[in-house]
Amino acid sequence: MRVIAIDGPAGSGKSTIARQLATRLGLQYLDTGAMYRAVAFAALRRGVDPADVDDVARLAERVDLRVDESGTRVDGVDATIEIRGPEVTRAVSIVAANPAVRREMVSRQREWARQRGGGVLEGRDIGTVVFPDAELKIYLTASAETRAARRSKEVADLDYETVAADLARRDALDQGRESDPLRTADDAVVVDTTDRTVDEVLDQLVGMLDV
Secondary structure (H helix, E strand, O other): OEEEEEEOOOOOOHHHHHHHHHHHHOOOEEEHHHHHHHHHHHHHHOOOOOOOHHHHHHHHHHOOEEEEOOEEEEOOEEOOOHHHOHHHHHHHHHHHOOHHHHHHHHHHHHHHHHHHOEEEEEEOOHHHHHOOOOOEEEEEEOOHHHHHHHHHHHOOOOOHHHHHHHHHHHHHHHHHOOOOOOOOOOOOEEEEOOOOOHHHHHHHHHHOOOO
């Protein structure tokens, strides 16, 4: 099974790099962050408080998730756009800090890769928790200003200052949670994407692999 793990904070370029790297390598791609967003979306849609640890844990076990190149479906509903909205964005770090939710999502992520013989997976704990034996572990990063600028372009209804504050809040939550916090795997290659093009980063990553 060939697994490439790409971790890093929001706005570091994970989705763009991981998706295009998968294409170059002929592997399938999984955005694991979309899975946690989907659980948050399901909770909000059902009127479940994202901070209710037990109720959200039970929901995570039952919810029907499909995350692929066509988008994200939650219990048969197309939630591709909604999971990127501000309401879900505010709730996702709380949901992702739930240990039971993380166990369920990690199990689903490993099964996804097993069924496909591997893949390029991006998230916040792929190289440290989900696939610690991945063929290649990458930790993408970028300056706070660059990350906020990138994300503000994706969220039309929020200004730069609001996005920057949200990113700082989420960084603190992701890095400070007790269950599988965001951190750099000991054997990960750290790649700063601040002043680099997508192709430059991709060329570097492909060069590290026996393709």
